[in-house]
Each structure stands twice: as structure tokens, then as C-alpha cells.
Amino acid sequence: MSFLQVIFRGLWRRPVRTGLTVLGISIGIAAVVALVGMSSGYEKSVSGQLDAIGIDVIVSNMQGGIMPKAFDESVRDRIAELPGVAEANGTLMQMLSVEDAPMMVVYGREWGSFTWDQFKLIEGRLPRDADEPAVVLGKLAAEVLRKKAGDRIQVETGDFEVVGIVDGQSVLENGAVNMPLPRFQEVSGYDGRVNFINIRVPGGSSPAAVDELCRTIEEMFPGLRAVKADQVVGTSQGFQMARAMSWSTSLLALVVGVLGVMNTMLMSVFERKHEIGVLLALGWRRSRIMALILCESAAMGFLGGIVGVVLGSVTLAALQMAPAVRGFLEPDLGWGLAASAISIAVGVGVISGLYPAWRSSRLSPGIALQG
């Protein structure tokens, strides 16, 4: 008989209670997996998008949380003149409800700029010029909106023709609706304004030179932030907020899990105090009894972690299918997240077991053996 078997017997003694406790932890862990998987999936989608387009620096007014505030498009011309800028163009991005879809990302892109280059046509064509009332749909957006090339589509106040369906090479692009910038400015009421400036620097620019460029832009335009593409996710308030929210919600779920396990283990120690007395009388050390309680608790955490990762993955997969989320993000469930979720669960188990283990160490064989 091994110590592992002893732990198992302790848990198996009350299978229903153990099962419910494990379920309790697993719900907390599922929350961690789903929420953190979503927020990190969103981060990954965004950096994947910037990568696919080939943006080096992105300028925006990030004070408005997740959706940056619009500013005058003339900023683009002044940035384009700066030394160390190869190309600059403006984008207007909004989250809108489009026809039946509750939330879609809609982009107005400067016609002829590099932001159209990443599109691989699946069907139809790109707009003919900067003024054509034409829309190009990412392939996921086309699926969600049930449109094909040649269909009409209503975006805000405008009626457009879907001229093409594209593979945008990133989840966000595939989920987006795209049209020439002036058309989108017109129908959305943002005449002459954009909320992103995308910059490409000349090939071979040193990171220091790019940093310098960012600083110059921020000095020229107080209120705007210029961020290198690879730092967008790390520095943006919106992402930080999303991350903080997902972790704090998870933490709450975990605290509930800790209380559940602690309660179970205390009950278990209490109802086994007699048996613990027997173990002491048979020569078991208090440290071994404490280790037993801690290990039982940790084992419940471990089981809860595994169940939780499964539950969380199922939730993520279901969310991925949900029309409201589709196209915004690709939930990110890596082995890394699964492993950290399970470690957190084991940690929850150990923390919950500390007090019950200490209580168990206060039992004395003499008293426990009476009756």
C-alpha cells in the first residue's frame, strides 16, 4: 500500500462530497481558462493582425478604453513627412451592429495604402477606387452575415455592394467589414477623421530609431500615443484592463473554490478525528498526518484543475462558435494556459488544506481514541 492509495481512500470515503468539491474548484478553473483564454486570444489576434498587415508603429488616442477616439486625418500628412517614416495611412475602425450581426468590426481604409495588401481574394474583387461604395468582407464576416460577392449590404446609413470576399490572414481581419475610408467616414458621421495611423518605417531602421520616431510623434501631437506594433498588446490600457478583469473575475471564482475545499477538508478532518487518533496511536507522525490532509486537498485541486481545463476549453470552443464573438478573437488555449490553470488548482488545494492540516495536527491520540 502506498501513500497515494491512502490519499485516494481518504477522498473516496465520501465520493459525492469529494466530487462536488472537485466540481466547485473546476468551475473556478474553467473561469480562469475561459476568461484568460479569451483575453489572451484577443491579444494574440491583434498582434497577429498587425503582423499580417506589416505595421511597424501604430498611432492612436488610447484614452477611450478599448475603442480609441477619432482625430483629424490631417495628422497623417504631418506624420508622413517625418524622417524615418516610409509610409503612413489612416484607418477608421468602429464596432457596429451590421444587419443581423450584433457586433462587427468595420474598417475604413485609405484606398491604395498597404493596409489592403494583406487581403487574398477568395471571391470577387477589391474596390475600384477610393470612392466606390463597395465593401470587402473577411471570410468569417461573410459567413456570419451570409453574404457573397454581388450581394447588397447595409452599413449604418449607407447601402453598399459586397464586391469581394477575402482571406485577411488574421482572425480580426477575417471577421471584419472593409471599405474605402471616405465612404465609411461619410456613413458613420466621422467626416475627415480617423482613429488609427499605421506607419511603416524604412527597412533596416534600428529599434532605437523607431523609439525616437514614436517619441517625436507623441511630442508633436499631445494626446496621441505612438506604439511599436510588438508593444501594442503590452502597453494598451484596453488590453491591460481586459487582462486585469479576466484575472480578477477568475480570482473571485478561485476564492470560492478555496472556501469550498477548506470546508470539505475541515469536515473530513472532523469526522475522521477518531481515525487520525488511531493513526497517531499506530505510530504515524503528525507531520505525516498533515501531509496526508494537504495531499488530499491538493489532489482535489489537481482533479478540479483537470476537469476545469476541460470545462473551460469546452466553454471557449462554444464561445468561438457564438456569432457575437466570432471574428473578434481566436480563443487561445495553449498547453501553457492549461498547465498554469492546473498548477493554480493544485495551489488552491494546498492553500485550502493548510488550516485543516493544522487542525489535524492538534488532535491527540488519547482523546481521539475514546468511545
Place this chain on the structure above:
Amino acid sequence: MNHREPATGEVPLFEAAGLAKEYDDGRVPALCGVDFRISEGEFVSIVGPSGCGKSTLLNLLGMLDRPTAGTLRYRGKPLHQTGDPASYRAREVGFIFQSFHLLPTFTIEENVMIPTFGFPATRAEKRRRAKELLEAVGLSHRLGHLPVKLSGGERQRAAIARSLVNRPGILLADEPTGNLDSKNAGHVMELLLRLQREHKTTLVLVTHDHGVAAHASRVIRMKDGRIVSDAPGTSAP
């Protein structure tokens, strides 16, 4: 009062002087300063009315509890001041309880192996030893059963096997037949005495049953926390 003075130079296994135990901050004097000696290999039975302190005394001998006054020497050393309780309970003594105290979630074989945790032997050796002992108590067909499946007599026989698994020098039995009918009680006592002889252990047996007590080499009679007589039994040399 001792029936046998130890030869000069012989260190008794146990030597109690003014050994006392009070519960609840002195409100319950369970043991009121007792003196006795127990030599190695002796079979001592302790008798007396319920509540007279027999279990309390046994708990002190087994280091399940600490005395509130007096000293108990084990092989010449003050036990409760110098001994490590866990190691003492595991190596030196085997306990047999009135209500068996088998662990309900472990099989009979596992119950017998419980005291071997932390012992320097391979698992196979521990298993072999458990099997051997269970065979000796006539339970080799019950290895994989849970205690609830066994009769009272069988459970106590399993508990006897458990008490011997670490080859202790001392067996402490607290009314081991108290929960058994007379037929099973006779059987268990016979077994206990046979194993005590075979394993050459010292046996301290608390019992109500004067018939059982009479088998002992010595009978200690207690009343109200005191020893009232200490005399040879029928099997005394």
C-alpha cells in the same frame, strides 16, 4: 507490594513513580500517583471497576498521553521527557483496543500494514509480513475485505495482527474482549496469549474478566485511580 523484587542491576522495562494524570485542569483525577514495575516478558493484567483509571494508565504506557505528575521510566530513561512519541508508538509498542479501531476505508491487509509506514523495509517485505500475521490469526482468506465485512472476533484478530506487524517488544491491550461474546472472547484471548509467547513480548492487558486476568503472571487491581493490590496470577512462575 511487588511480588518480585528485580535482581540488583536488572533495569525494569517500566518503572512508575508517583505517576498521576488529571483531566480538565485537575477536576478529574484519573490516576492518583501510582508506583509499579513491569519486567520484560511479563504478562501483567490490570483489573478494576469502570472509571478507575485503567485506560489512562495504558495510555501513559503507550505514550498516547502525558502524565501530569510523576515519572515513568522505560528501560531506565524517563519516557515522557526523552522519548519521541511517534517512534515509540511505532517501534516499541503494539496497541489493541476494545473497539478494534480498524480503519473502515482500508482492507484488512492494508490495516495491518498501516503501522509500517515510514519503516525501512520494502513494500514486498511489509506485505509478506502482513500476510504471515494474518495467516497466524486465521484470516488469510480475508486479506482484501473491508472491516465491515468481518465479525467482531475477526476484526479483533486483524487488530492483533496489526499490533504485531512492527515486531514491538510490548503489547498494550485495553479490554480486547470487551466487545465480544464469550465464545469469540475465548478464541481471541487464546490467540493473544499464544502470540505473546511466540513473539516473546511483554503484555499489559486491561480486563474486566477475572477469569482472563487469572492467566496473567501478575494481576494489578485498581480502584479510584490507585493500585490496591499487585499479586501473582495463576500462571506466575
